[in-house]
Amino acid sequence: MDQIFSFQHLYQFTESVFIQMGCSITDAATATNALLSADIRGIDSHGVARLSGYVRLWEAKRINTTPNIRIVHETPSTAVIDGDAGLGLVVAPYAMQVAIDKAKNVGTGWVSVKNSNHFGIAGYHAMMALQHDIIGMAMTNASALVAPTFSIEKMLGTNPIAVAIPANEQPAFVADFATTTAANGKLEILQRKNADTPDGWVQDKDGNTTNDANILKKQGALLPLGSDREHGSHKGYALGSIVDIFSAVLSGASYGPWAPPFPAYIAMPENQPGQGLGHFFGAMRVDAFRPADEFKSHMDNWISRFRNAKPAPGYDKVLIPGDPEREMSAIRMSEGIPLLQSVVDDLTQVGVKFGVSL
Amino acid sequence: MDQIFSFQHLYQFTESVFIQMGCSITDAATATNALLSADIRGIDSHGVARLSGYVRLWEAKRINTTPNIRIVHETPSTAVIDGDAGLGLVVAPYAMQVAIDKAKNVGTGWVSVKNSNHFGIAGYHAMMALQHDIIGMAMTNASALVAPTFSIEKMLGTNPIAVAIPANEQPAFVADFATTTAANGKLEILQRKNADTPDGWVQDKDGNTTNDANILKKQGALLPLGSDREHGSHKGYALGSIVDIFSAVLSGASYGPWAPPFPAYIAMPENQPGQGLGHFFGAMRVDAFRPADEFKSHMDNWISRFRNAKPAPGYDKVLIPGDPEREMSAIRMSEGIPLLQSVVDDLTQVGVKFGVSL
Numbered sequence: 001m002d003q004i005f006s007f008q009h010l011y012q013f014t015e016s017v018f019i020q021m022g023c024s025i026t027d028a029a030t031a032t033n034a035l036l037s038a039d040i041r042g043i044d045s046h047g048v049a050r051l052s053g054y055v056r057l058w059e060a061k062r063i064n065t066t067p068n069i070r071i072v073h074e075t076p077s078t079a080v081i082d083g084d085a086g087l088g089l090v091v092a093p094y095a096m097q098v099a100i101d102k103a104k105n106v107g108t109g110w111v112s113v114k115n116s117n118h119f120g121i122a123g124y125h126a127m128m129a130l131q132h133d134i135i136g137m138a139m140t141n142a143s144a145l146v147a148p149t150f151s152i153e154k155m156l157g158t159n160p161i162a163v164a165i166p167a168n169e170q171p172a173f174v175a176d177f178a179t180t181t182a183a184n185g186k187l188e189i190l191q192r193k194n195a196d197t198p199d200g201w202v203q204d205k206d207g208n209t210t211n212d213a214n215i216l217k218k219q220g221a222l223l224p225l226g227s228d229r230e231h232g233s234h235k236g237y238a239l240g241s242i243v244d245i246f247s248a249v250l251s252g253a254s255y256g257p258w259a260p261p262f263p264a265y266i267a268m269p270e271n272q273p274g275q276g277l278g279h280f281f282g283a284m285r286v287d288a289f290r291p292a293d294e295f296k297s298h299m300d301n302w303i304s305r306f307r308n309a310k311p312a313p314g315y316d317k318v319l320i321p322g323d324p325e326r327e328m329s330a331i332r333m334s335e336g337i338p339l340l341q342s343v344v345d346d347l348t349q350v351g352v353k354f355g356v357s358l
Numbered sequence: 359m360d361q362i363f364s365f366q367h368l369y370q371f372t373e374s375v376f377i378q379m380g381c382s383i384t385d386a387a388t389a390t391n392a393l394l395s396a397d398i399r400g401i402d403s404h405g406v407a408r409l410s411g412y413v414r415l416w417e418a419k420r421i422n423t424t425p426n427i428r429i430v431h432e433t434p435s436t437a438v439i440d441g442d443a444g445l446g447l448v449v450a451p452y453a454m455q456v457a458i459d460k461a462k463n464v465g466t467g468w469v470s471v472k473n474s475n476h477f478g479i480a481g482y483h484a485m486m487a488l489q490h491d492i493i494g495m496a497m498t499n500a501s502a503l504v505a506p507t508f509s510i511e512k513m514l515g516t517n518p519i520a521v522a523i524p525a526n527e528q529p530a531f532v533a534d535f536a537t538t539t540a541a542n543g544k545l546e547i548l549q550r551k552n553a554d555t556p557d558g559w560v561q562d563k564d565g566n567t568t569n570d571a572n573i574l575k576k577q578g579a580l581l582p583l584g585s586d587r588e589h590g591s592h593k594g595y596a597l598g599s600i601v602d603i604f605s606a607v608l609s610g611a612s613y614g615p616w617a618p619p620f621p622a623y624i625a626m627p628e629n630q631p632g633q634g635l636g637h638f639f640g641a642m643r644v645d646a647f648r649p650a651d652e653f654k655s656h657m658d659n660w661i662s663r664f665r666n667a668k669p670a671p672g673y674d675k676v677l678i679p680g681d682p683e684r685e686m687s688a689i690r691m692s693e694g695i696p697l698l699q700s701v702v703d704d705l706t707q708v709g710v711k712f713g714v715s716l
């Protein structure tokens with residue numbers, strides 16, 4: 001039922017849409033690369049399927065396609081950046097580059113961003129550091145879908161953390177995960193299949209465990225990584241909180257339940273304590289700690305030792321963070337990107353709006 | 359059955375033991391403060407109950423009580439420290455102070471440590487930053503007790519992460535957690551009670567879920583935060599891995615399954631790829647991002663908003679990371695620290711060895 005599109009085909013379409021929305025050619029290319037990196041890596045919930053959502057935010061004047069992205073405060077190793085309500089897909093690569101430049105100067109760079117929007121997948125931005133022999137980190141807050149331990153109120157987004165660490169002969173270590181038991185995209189897949197969730201993913205409006213994949217529409221909530229107190233949900237709640245504070249309280253963005261929602265039809269929460277969404281980026285030059293060749297050869301050793309750890313019966317091998325996405329990238333770059341018919345229809349409508357044919 | 363001791367009483371005893379082991383008076387005080395912070399905060403598995411374990415490591419010549427702790431490489435925002443096989447309880451505060459000093463100079467400081475030993479609770483070191491209006495972070499690798507997702511081999515320690523964030527009128531946000539579903543100390547409590555573990559804490563030697571609290575002695579393993587793949591154990595595995603890499607691969611300590619074991623009777627793993635245990639510390643001056651008063655008043659707002667999130671039926675309130683430990687500290691500073699009879703007996707033996715009366 002899926003239709004297959006080449007990366008090149010989707011690239012040209014998406015770039016044209018961003019240009020029609022008013023982005024400069026450079027910004028359109030930056031945003032397209034960031035957005036489609038999700039489709040390439042198999043994180044379909046965060047790729048081109050979201051393009052119409054960005055368009056609706058732009059129509060609602062919550063995205064500015066000609067932003068004046070600027071550093072508003074800095075020290076040798078830190079900066080705060082005002083994204084001027086730009087596309088997160090453009091603001092984030094700018095901010096990550098500032099972190100990388102600071103790492104080149106003083107060993108590490110740490111950048112907190114306010115007044116931004118959704119930035120696609122965190123892993124893409126973290127991975128920008130790898131080619132410089134720099135460890136990259138990226139995180140972002142997001143609209144509140146997650147109930148803290150012991151709460152029935154949604155207070156945090158799925159607040160992902162990405163960490164990319166270079167190796168030499170081995171492919172890089174790339175972790176990129178929501179700080180919830182399951183990402184929202186996994187719920188959406190179950191909704192389309194009319195299937196139940198496993199235990200421990202979501203709770204209903206009274207805080208009871210449920211298997212209803214549509215429970216978020218009924219005042220339910222996603223659960224922090226760990227699912228419940230007995231299995232460490234207070235740790236997932238703490239991780240999501242740290243992402244929220246680093247991304248939004250450090251920068252001056254809106255935090256916690258005030259984070260701006262992605263769907264343009266949902267009203268902004270009242271009494272905003274800051275501006276827009278927040279992100280946080282880190283860059284650590286490995287040779288600020290030990291010679292890069294030495295570090296990378298030990299990373300090779302680390303990765304091959306873990307990949308060859310004794311697997312449990314029924315499993316071939318132990319995976320290194322980033323393995324599944326890298327394998328998917330190789331497949332999709334050669335065989336193309338499958339899109340659901342509903343996504344194709346949605347993109348076709350976007351194309352009609354801007355006079356761009358899918 | 360527990361015996362109650364005042365903080366002061368345990369302090370004098372512990373400090374005397376460290377001095378008898380050869381520590382300088384300054385180092386003995388530093389180590390005692392770090393060690394007993396666990397007892398005060400209610401993390402009994404990491405406090406004075408471990409003193410005899412440190413003694414045995416010293417007897418096995420794996421702890422050096424007169425270390426030459428030194429910076430072996432640095433940039434304006436980073437350092438690598440060689441702990442010279444010192445007590446982690448002494449090496450870690452030294453390294454955290456270096457991170458704080460670098461943050462004062464260039465906004466942030468990041469210190470990776472090799473050739474160290476167990477450092478007590480991570481939260482104590484992270485909290486050193488708070489009085490300077492600095493966000494503190496601390497993590498450490500540890501001997502392998504945890505099986506990665508899809509593995510039956512123990513490859514990672516419980517590898518804790520601590521993050522301490524200052525507020526103004528509210529108490530600080532202090533997260534401090536093992537990157538496993540349950541910390542090893544929780545297993546030890548169940549072992550003493552002859553009780554089963556909940557599902558999802560441990561697996562047996564074939565990778566099957568089990569409720570046997572003694573399974574680690576039968577080639578079983580602790581599970582990463584998330585318990586199994588369906589509930590996000592690959593995320594807990596990634597977190598534990600990041601702690602291992604930042605602590606040990608960046609510094610040149612021994613990583614993964616090679617991390618030195620805490621019990622002195624367990625032989626060191628062969629073919630060590632580095633020296634000793636590794637730690638990682640971070641310090642971020644909040645005014646390197648925005649004025650400290652502004653940041654701290656927004657942290658007050660963040661904390662009170664979350665503490666007043668709507669609780670689930672049966673719960674009074676939503677907790678902020680650090681609340682339980684702070685409440686315990688207040689109780690134990692006034693009412694004393696309860697020790698199990700087995701711990702009292704163990705400490706009495708230590709005292710006899712050094713001519714120090716408990």
